[in-house]
Amino acid sequence: MNSEALLWGVAITAIVVANIVLVALAVIVHRRWQAAFTQAKDSASEGAALLAELRALAATQTALQAELQKSHTETLAATEALRLDVRALSAALGVFGQRLGRIEEDLERRAEAAQPVGVRTELERKSIEFATRLASRGASADELVELCGLSRGEAELLMRVHAKPGAKQEGAGR
Template sequence: MLAALIVLVFICLGLAGACFLLWQELKRQSSKFVQHEETTEKRLRALAKRLETYQAGTVRMGEQLHEINEIVAPLPDRLTRIEQSDPASLSFSQAARLAGLGASVDDLTQSCGLSRAEAELISKMHKARQQS
């Protein structure tokens, strides 16, 4: 009976030791989990901040595009009115036809007597009309 009691005491001590080791491992894993969770939260906050920055930039870009569109939209009509009201605008009409045939900006400046800025404007307007 004494031998059985001694064996039982050793089994209990072994179980207590195993429980202690498991408890230590649980504490270590819990600490690692908390540390990992904190790191994840920091990353999420950084990503959220970056996302807000990108969204704000996108909104500003959209507003600027809208403003540019409002400025550029009436230009084809204005050009048409200028061509119709100015008898010397034959060069503009000719440049528009040449741009429709694929003439370069240099070709427009040389053949129609336009400034480079005028030729670029006609060329860009013709490309915009083709795209829309």
């Protein structure tokens, strides 16, 4: 939008400058004509030459205005073509962003699927070791869930495997 305003400004400035030049030329021609008329009223040939000069200036002005109009029309067409290109690029970038998002999601799923089952982080391994020691010392399944962050099923399994024989297993059979 800024370039369009700039182009309009240039076109208007060019028209104004052309009109100023033409007015100045017309004034010069008029003064010459006046001087020639006062010096030699009967010199018809000089008047005809000045008239021809004015006609040439008028034709030049008309041609210049037509050229400026043509340039303005071409500028508008180029601006519209650029707008369409920008819209197309914007749409393509949107599609590209969506595809990139899907690729990232797919890579995350593949990375999760590629991690072997049973592989635990160091923190998870230590938590299970601690829960195993607590279970062997008689801690309840509720305590294992609360203190070690285990699921109820994990706590009950540790209780069955590591609890001392005869120890009371809370939550068993749930």
